[in-house]
Amino acid sequence: MNAATNSTNTTSKTTNKTTEVTRDQPSALAGVTPPPTHVTAHDTAHDTAQAIGNDTVPDARAIEVTDLTVAYGERPVLWDVDVHVPQGTLMAIVGPNGAGKTTLIKAMLGLIPVAAGQVLIYGQPYSEQRHLVGYVPQRGSVDWDFPTSVLDVVTMGRYGALGWLRRVRNSDRELAMQALYKVGMQDFADRQISQLSGGQQQRTFLARALVQDAQVYLMDEPFQGVDATTERAIVQLLKELRAAGKTVLVVHHDLQTVPEYFDWVTLLNVRRIAGGPVDEVFTDENLRLTYGGRVNFLTRSPQPAPETDVPAPHNVASDKTAPER
Amino acid sequence: MNTIAELFNALLFDYTLRTVAMGAAVLGIVAGALGAFAMLRRQSLLGDAMSHAALPGVVLIFILTGVKSPIVLMLGAAIACGAGVLLIIAITRHTRIKEDASMGIILSVFFGFGLMWLTWLQRSGTAGQAGLNSFLFGQAATLLVADVIVMAAFGGVALLVMVIFWKEFKLLSFDRDFGAGLGYPMQGLDILITMLLVVAIVIGLQAVGVVLMSAMVVAPAVAARQWTNRLEHMVALSSVFGALAGVSGALISSLARGLSTGPLIVLCISAIVVFSLAFAPNRGLVWNAIQRRRRRHQFRDDRVLVSLYHMAQQHDTLSHPHSARAVQTMHMRPAEVHSSLQTLARRNLVEPVNGNQWALTPAGIAEAEKHL
Numbered sequence: 001m002n003a004a005t006n007s008t009n010t011t012s013k014t015t016n017k018t019t020e021v022t023r024d025q026p027s028a029l030a031g032v033t034p035p036p037t038h039v040t041a042h043d044t045a046h047d048t049a050q051a052i053g054n055d056t057v058p059d060a061r062a063i064e065v066t067d068l069t070v071a072y073g074e075r076p077v078l079w080d081v082d083v084h085v086p087q088g089t090l091m092a093i094v095g096p097n098g099a100g101k102t103t104l105i106k107a108m109l110g111l112i113p114v115a116a117g118q119v120l121i122y123g124q125p126y127s128e129q130r131h132l133v134g135y136v137p138q139r140g141s142v143d144w145d146f147p148t149s150v151l152d153v154v155t156m157g158r159y160g161a162l163g164w165l166r167r168v169r170n171s172d173r174e175l176a177m178q179a180l181y182k183v184g185m186q187d188f189a190d191r192q193i194s195q196l197s198g199g200q201q202q203r204t205f206l207a208r209a210l211v212q213d214a215q216v217y218l219m220d221e222p223f224q225g226v227d228a229t230t231e232r233a234i235v236q237l238l239k240e241l242r243a244a245g246k247t248v249l250v251v252h253h254d255l256q257t258v259p260e261y262f263d264w265v266t267l268l269n270v271r272r273i274a275g276g277p278v279d280e281v282f283t284d285e286n287l288r289l290t291y292g293g294r295v296n297f298l299t300r301s302p303q304p305a306p307e308t309d310v311p312a313p314h315n316v317a318s319d320k321t322a323p324e325r
Numbered sequence: 326m327n328t329i330a331e332l333f334n335a336l337l338f339d340y341t342l343r344t345v346a347m348g349a350a351v352l353g354i355v356a357g358a359l360g361a362f363a364m365l366r367r368q369s370l371l372g373d374a375m376s377h378a379a380l381p382g383v384v385l386i387f388i389l390t391g392v393k394s395p396i397v398l399m400l401g402a403a404i405a406c407g408a409g410v411l412l413i414i415a416i417t418r419h420t421r422i423k424e425d426a427s428m429g430i431i432l433s434v435f436f437g438f439g440l441m442w443l444t445w446l447q448r449s450g451t452a453g454q455a456g457l458n459s460f461l462f463g464q465a466a467t468l469l470v471a472d473v474i475v476m477a478a479f480g481g482v483a484l485l486v487m488v489i490f491w492k493e494f495k496l497l498s499f500d501r502d503f504g505a506g507l508g509y510p511m512q513g514l515d516i517l518i519t520m521l522l523v524v525a526i527v528i529g530l531q532a533v534g535v536v537l538m539s540a541m542v543v544a545p546a547v548a549a550r551q552w553t554n555r556l557e558h559m560v561a562l563s564s565v566f567g568a569l570a571g572v573s574g575a576l577i578s579s580l581a582r583g584l585s586t587g588p589l590i591v592l593c594i595s596a597i598v599v600f601s602l603a604f605a606p607n608r609g610l611v612w613n614a615i616q617r618r619r620r621r622h623q624f625r626d627d628r629v630l631v632s633l634y635h636m637a638q639q640h641d642t643l644s645h646p647h648s649a650r651a652v653q654t655m656h657m658r659p660a661e662v663h664s665s666l667q668t669l670a671r672r673n674l675v676e677p678v679n680g681n682q683w684a685l686t687p688a689g690i691a692e693a694e695k696h697l
Contacts, residue, residue, distance in 0.1 A: 109506045135506040142500045146365060147550065147559045159496055160507035165489060192554040208503075 061123065062087040062216050062247035063108075068117030070100070070107050077103045081117070081272045085264065087215075088245050090238050092252040092261070092278075095268035096291050101251045102138065104268065105218045109135055121216055131160060134214030136205050138221050144194050150204050151176055151189040157211030179207040182240075184233060199230030206237060217241065217248045224253065235261050258282055328580070341466065342579050345532075348468040348476055349571030349590055352529035355480035356538075357545035357567025358487060359525040361560045362518055364546035365498045371410070371519075373539035374428040376526045378409030380439025380535045383460050384446060393456060395472045399479070399527050402460075406523040409435050436535070463534030463587030465575060476528040483524040486517070494518055495556055533587040541567060544594040551605035570594035622668070627696045629665040630674060632656070633685050634693035646684035 065083040069076060078100040085091050093101050106112045108119045110126060121129035134157075154176040155168055162172065180186045183203040188196065196204065202222055209217055222234055238261065241248055252258060258265055259278050266275040267282075267290040274281040274289070363372055382405025383398050390397060409431045416427035443458060459467055487494065496504035497514045505511045522542070529538050549563035574590030603611045632655045637645040649666055653659035666683055669675040674689035685693060 106502070109502075111502050111505050130506070130508045133506070135503055137500065137502050141502060143365075143367075146499050147554050147556050148495075148499065149555070152556075153499070156496060156500070156503065159492060159504070159509075162492070164493070166492075168492065194554075212507075 060087040061085070062089070062121065063249065064120040064123075065104075065108060066118050066120070068104070068107055068119070069115045070103050070112060071115045076115075076270060078107065079271045081268070083249075083266050083272065083275060085247055085249060087122075087247050088242055089264050090242050090248050090250065090262045091264040091266060092250050092258050093266045093268055094252050094255060094258060094290070095273075099269040099290075101268055102220055105135075105220050105249070105251060108218060109133070132215040134209040134212040134217040136209045136217065136219040136222055139198065139201050139205060139224060141220075144196065144201060146193065148193060149189070150185060150191050150193055150196070150200075151180065153193060153204055154179055154207045154211055157208040160212060176207070176211050179210040182210055183207045183237065199226040202226050203230060203233070206234065210237075215246055217246060219248065219250045221251045221253065223250075255287070339579070342575065344470055344473055345465045345468050345579075345586060346572045346575040348473040348532050349465060349575045349586065350568040351473060351476045351480050351571075352525075352532055352541060353545065353567030353569070353571035353590075353594075354564040355476075355483055355567075356525045356529055356541040357549070357563040357565070358484060358560050359518075359522050360542035360544075360567075361546040361549060361556075361563040362487075362494060362498055363522055363542055364550065365556075366518075368519075368522075369539075369543040369546070370425065370428055371413070372522060372526060372542035374413060374432040375406045375409055375523060376530065376535045376538035376542075377432045377439075378435035379403075379406045379527060379530055380460060381405050381435050381442060382408075382439075383530070384439055384442040384457060387457060388442065388446065395475050395531060398460075398531070399475070402527045402530055403523055405435065405439075406527060407520070410519055410523070439535070459534070460530055461534050462536055462585065463530070463532050463538075465532040465578070465586030465590075468532060472531060479524050480528050483521045486521055490514065490517065498556075533590060537587055537591045540591045540594060541570075544591075544598045545570070548594070548598045548601040551601040551608045566594065566597050570597060622665075625661060626665045626668050629656070629662055630669055630685070630689060630693045631696050633675065633683060634690065634697070637685060643690050644684045644686070646678040646682035648682050652683070 061084055063083060063085040065081060068078055068081045068083075070078040081100075081104060083091075083093075083104070093104060095101055103112065107114050107117075108126065110119075119126040121132055126133065151173060155172055157179070158168065158172040158175060162168065177186065177189060180189055183206050185200060185203050185207060188200060188204075193201070193204065202224075206219075206222060209219070223231055226234065238248055238250070242263075250262070252262070259282060262278055264276060265278050265282050267273040267286050269290045274286040360369075360372065363369055379402035382401040382403070384401075385405070386397060386401025387393060413424070413427045413431050416422055416430065417424045420427075422430070443461070446457065456464070456467060493504070493509055493514050496507070496509065497511055497518065501511050501515075504514075526538055526542065529541055533541055545563040545566040546559070548566050549559045552562055553559050570593035571590050573593045575586055577593070578584040578586040578589045601609065603609050606612050629652060632652050633647060634643065636647050636651065636655075637643045639645075649663055652666070653662045656662050666675060669689065670677065670683075673686055674692050675683045676686050678684045
């Protein structure tokens with residue numbers, strides 16, 4: 001993995017040509033997991049590229065967000081943000097409340113209109129690569145009293161592959177069950193979702209994303225409100241995803257754990273303050289630039305990450321899509 | 326007994342009553358099913374705004390065409406409903422007014438215009454306007470077989486569409502953003518299911534009226550939610566409740582002259598709601614109160630058991646008996662200790678010894694050790 005990360009310079013904008021050649025990288029890890037058929041199926045021209053392997057093709061850009069700008073009315077929420085993530089990387093997105101972390105993820109997924117910028121997944125526009133992207137929304141974004149079971153929710157991850165009109169089959173439920181095993185929730189399959197704890201809700205959402213069998217995962221605060229056990233389980237899961245060649249973008253709040261959990265980090269506060277390998281960019285100086293320089297973040301204190309209050313967008317329209325909860 | 330037999334007799338052989346009951350059942354089924362989705366999407370009030378907004382459509386299309394056939398009037402109602410919904414969405418999106426307020430605005434403005442035109446029509450003495458004011462509170466007795474067929478046809482199509490897009494509507498209702506991430510056009514699905522709700526409301530207007538129609542959207546769903554934790558069961562049950570209320574309302578109104586069917590249908594569904602809110606397992610208020618009481622007693626019993634255990638520990642055997650009085654000294658409410666001991670004795674965890682003393686049984690010792 002490091003071979004890929006080290007040689008990639010985040011700040012430079014590589015042309016699409018380079019990534020075009022390498023976007024079949026997941027298959028290079030065929031020894032670890034069977035390559036997802038949909039990646040190679042439509043792209044046989046690059047079969048040779050896979051054979052070369054990870055080391056010789058270091059610049060495998062799984063995610064390339066360029067010049068992304070989102071505005072609610074007059075007020076920019078994201079300004080000219082670039083996020084480039086090599087394949088097989090766990091990247092944290094950190095920043096104060098109102099920095100636009102959730103907005104970034106939603107904009108990447110096309111859930112909110114963008115004023116400018118483009119999102120490439122393995123070198124192609126997101127709209128064409130949707131099936132490669134899994135999404136874990138914030139836990140609080142849904143009504144957990146909805147009349148449905150855990151297995152049902154996880155099965156929703158298969159709806160994209162199923163497409164219109166087709167009913168859920170037993171094989172889909174089996175895949176959902178396997179995902180529940182992976183997150184340790186197999187005993188809760190038939191549980192009504194309102195009976196879940198916060199951590200169990202989070203793991204249900206993760207299982208649903210796993211069922212999507214994506215190459216790239218965007219996760220909005222998967223660690224929010226979970227206990228230590230669940231947190232360890234999620235970290236373990238993230239590492240397994242990385243080992244399988246997946247790329248994961250995680251909105252994260254706890255600065256203390258960033259170096260431990262993640263390879264790369266993007267520091268965000270409306271603009272991208274810094275981005276790259278954690279040991280290069282996760283510095284006191286950059287954090288001060290991101291959070292407004294109030295506290296020393298990297299001194300090991302037991303307190304959770306400080307939350308600087310940046311005034312939230314105040315017009316009505318933005319309330320529904322406010323960047324933070 | 327006799328009356329019930331007569332009612333069923335009438336239901337089978339009285340032509341008018343049968344028609345009315347069938348019409349009420351159709352509207353109950355359709356509004357119940359689609360109302361369940363509306364409730365889960367927090368759009369119960371939208372149903373209310375939509376049904377009120379239908380009135381000017383009904384009146385206006387009559388003024389324009391002079392035709393009073395149900396299809397034409399339903400069309401007018403549907404257009405006004407749709408326009409109302411679009412305006413609510415537009416107001417919410419483009420102004421700072423929140424959805425509840427914009428629904429209030431549309432409801433009152435549309436309904437106001439509807440009432441104004443309706444009264445103007447009545448004063449002007451236009452020929453053939455007589456039946457129109459039945460749209461206000463509904464007049465199920467005026468339903469003809471042809472009307473019921475129209476209702477069933479439109480309602481059937483709406484339900485069919487709901488079944489076809491079941492998976493997508495479920496996704497829309499539970500997690501819209503995730504659905505959009507999967508590539509489904511959530512906005513389009515949103516419009517589609519709202520249109521289905523328009524159909525459900527419009528077919529019920531003649532029987533129940535614009536004022537009370539929202540009850541048929543909201544109430545069956547609320548009642549159904551109480552009894553199940555599965556979406557498919559909830560939608561089905563909501564339909565059943567709607568139909569049940571429709572038929573019972575029609576039957577009851579036939580018992581005496583001057584009993585209007587629409588309000589009776591609404592009263593029936595309200596009764597189902599009240600019953601469900603109170604007695605449904607897991608969610609019902611009465612059920613919950615009983616559960617709470619049971620847990621409290623259980624907790625008290627456990628503590629009495631543990632007290633006996635602790636006292637017996639001071640002796641050479643754990644089945645050493647003590648008097649109830651001795652146990653009472655260890656509890657805040659001594660009066661309750663006795664009933665706990667009786668319960669524990671029934672569960673064979675303690676046994677009376679020498680008349681007024683109590684000792685742990687082997688099962689009781691094992692149980693007490695679980696709670697230490």
